[in-house]
Amino acid sequence: MAQITAIIDIGSNSARMAIFEKTSHLGFHLLYESKSKVRISESTYEHQGYLQQKPMERALCALKDFLWIAKLHKARKILCVATSAVRDAPNKADFLKLAKKIGLKIKVITGEQEAYFGALSALNLLPYHEGLTIDIGGGSTECALIENSKVVDKISLNIGTIRLKELFFDKGDLQGARNFVQQTLAQLPSHFHHRRIFGIGGTARALSKIIQKQINYPLDTLHAFEYDFATHHEFFREIYTAKPDELPQLGIQADRIDSIQGGALIFHLALLHFKAENVVTSGVGVREGVFLNDLLRYENGHFPPNFNPSVRNLKDRFIRDFKQSNSQKTLALKLFEAQRKIPLIHDSYQQHLSVSAELCNIGIALNFYEKSHHGNYILFNALSYGLSHQDRLLIATLVKFAFKKIPQTLTYANLLPEIKVIKILSFFVGLCEILSKNQIPKNFQFSFESSQNGYTLQITHSEFSYLVREQISKLIPPSPIIEIALIQTTKANQ
Secondary structure (H helix, E strand, O other): OOOEEEEEEEOOOOEEEEEEEEOOOOOEEEEEEEEEOOOOOOOOOOOOOOOOHHHHHHHHHHHHHHHHHHHHOOOOEEEEEEOHHHHHOOOHHHHHHHHHHOOOOEEEOOHHHHHHHHHHHHHHHOOOOOEEEEEEOOOOEEEEEEEOOEEEEEEEEOOOHHHHHHHOHHHOOHHHHHHHHHHHHOOOOOOOOOOEEEEEOHHHHHHHHHHHHHOOOOOOOOOOOEEEHHHHHHHHHHHHHOOHHHHHHHOOOHHHOOOHHHHHHHHHHHHHHOOOOEEEEOOOOHHHHHHHHHHOOOOOOOOOOOOOHHHHHHHHHHOOOHHHHHHHHHHHHHHHHHHOOOOOOOHHHHHHHHHHHHOOOHHHHOOHHHHHHHHHHHHHHHOOOOOOHHHHHHHHHHHHOOOOOOOOOOOOHHHOOOHHHHHHHHHHHHHHHHHOOOOOOOOOEEEEEEOOOOEEEEEEEOOOOHHHHHHHHOOOOOOOEEEEEEEEOOHHHO
């Protein structure tokens, strides 16, 4: 696969391009993203689906610029797909020929393929492996059912924001729009329901952004943001029943005013139909799905177990010593396994400890003396995929306080576990970093022995380096660990 790949998605409302850079076999990150509101579907619904001249010209101008930008980024592969508006157009061949003249080969994908690409991105880049996707576009809405880490069914519906706008909302016919959506949803197979919904696309993101403001959500990131549907579903109704000039007062941005009402109507009625309880916002969609379909073509469409592409990508880009990083992770897992006999912390925190230990030195790439500060920032902002907001925040916090005293009041405390858990985990991260620098880094053994006031952490090894002993002596164990005992054995006993 090319090191740098550009993906272009020509939707009914916008044309978008995302450029991805591979950093290793399965590690990658987003290099560039751009969109243009070309609205290629403009006036198609009143002209039997035919693409009109001016919208096609707008789209071609944007595509020319996309190709130029892809060239600037040295993209060796460009994959371009077109969805509903082009798919349904009787004159789509004319548009494809014009695109070919500017050097772009467009693949018109089916509705089911579009649903699959959205589901593939949700399955691999969100922290859950079961749920139902809904991707509301300008001309169509795609849904896919994910069970046991597999896309088990998918469907495309002819309802979209621009379609509803031109057919109903521009004519003030809200009841007609509602009936049209409900009749379309009634065609869905009965098994299309799930308590967890993955909201893909501009409508879902716009609604999530407003909800974040309403609840004063402390983090400024949308991907993997979750909310309770029952708490907010009446807000969706308020949007599509409002007059257009009332939408800014509801927090709707100017570029969404002409499409948000149809989107909110579809989203609201669909989630009621699906019997949804929890909504997970997806910052990824068709473009990422097309990229992953290419990236994972030999991996059965999903990453290997316990593999996170963001962790791998950060390690590729910022960690100089893979051997030490791997050693820290191995030690952390052994330490976690040893504490299970007590246990000090719940099994659900194993991944947080593992990733924190593996990437705890990531901040050195920017500044050695402020490595914990920079590591905290990089991890929270760049662990983009496969983790919840709480996961990302905890991992970043553990790295920040691996060698620092944790204040009793933490920023974002309501998104973090209790302070006792953070103290134990961050202590483990710091301890593993110290031990990884031992002259003989392998064969450490850990055990927790009961004492009168808590537990003694016994670390057994054939030889402890002088600096390792010195640094461990300065560590202050968190309760209920009251001390660390270093037990040196002969190599024959190891």
